[in-house]
Amino acid sequence: MASSIQAFVVQTPLLSSKTALQAADSDVSFDNLDGSQMRIGIIKTRWNEEHVNNLVAGIKKGLKECKVSDTNIFETSVPGSFELPMAARFLALTGTCDAIITTGVLIKGDTMHFEFIADAVAKGIMNIGLQTSTPVVFGVLTCQNEQQVKDRSTGDNNHGYDWGKTAVEMALLRTEALGGKKGEESKEMLAAMGFGKADEDSASKEKKSAFF
Ligand code: DLZ
Numbered sequence: 001m002a003s004s005i006q007a008f009v010v011q012t013p014l015l016s017s018k019t020a021l022q023a024a025d026s027d028v029s030f031d032n033l034d035g036s037q038m039r040i041g042i043i044k045t046r047w048n049e050e051h052v053n054n055l056v057a058g059i060k061k062g063l064k065e066c067k068v069s070d071t072n073i074f075e076t077s078v079p080g081s082f083e084l085p086m087a088a089r090f091l092a093l094t095g096t097c098d099a100i101i102t103t104g105v106l107i108k109g110d111t112m113h114f115e116f117i118a119d120a121v122a123k124g125i126m127n128i129g130l131q132t133s134t135p136v137v138f139g140v141l142t143c144q145n146e147q148q149v150k151d152r153s154t155g156d157n158n159h160g161y162d163w164g165k166t167a168v169e170m171a172l173l174r175t176e177a178l179g180g181k182k183g184e185e186s187k188e189m190l191a192a193m194g195f196g197k198a199d200e201d202s203a204s205k206e207k208k209s210a211f212f
């Protein structure tokens with residue numbers, strides 16, 4: 001794995017001649033990351049579910065490329081983006097995950113709702129990461145319209161893919177800095193909270209108690 005300092009280095013051009021569509025493209029590179037020992041929680045919204053499911057598919061692709069096994073990916077949902085920080089806090093406090101990815105889609109409407117929620121969620125998620133020392137990835141698209149969402153959640157430009165890799169990089173960084181909590185006990189705790197494994201079918205998930 002790259003050193004901690006290297007892990008933070010992201011090459012960003014000072015000047016960009018990108019068009020509006022290209023501006024949606026990812027501009028970050030990742031080293032080869034070994035996430036085979038990492039446990040990752042995914043908290044997704046049911047608002048804008050179709051787009052969010054596309055993002056989750058991208059997240060899982062990124063996680064798999066980093067060798068995170070299906071049995072180490074835990075997934076649950078909340079109603080909307082506003083609920084993401086609280087759910088992330090509950091999960092972080094269990095100490096069972098090495099990193100958490102919160103994901104949702106906020107689309108601007110006619111009122112100021114979008115601005116309030118987007119700001120609160122971004123700050124909330126940052127705070128949870130800093131307060132709990134569990135990296136929490138901000139996997140929330142904040143878009144002006146549905147086309148912007150599609151440009152960022154499908155095909156080769158699915159931002160979820162980068163979020164998966166970001167989670168593994170930050171999980172490794174955290175493990176390097178603090179060590180990690182492992183063992184079957186923590187898996188049982190996750191199951192009791194309603195977190196299903198990524199490879200579980202939805203029917204068996206429904207039988208479990210809800211997260212909240
Ligand atoms: C209420 C609302 C609206 C209008 N739009 C969205 C949205 O685009 N994306 C999203 O994730 N959630 C939205 N919500 C729901 C709020 O996030 C939240 O669930 C409710 O305000 C209840 O706290």
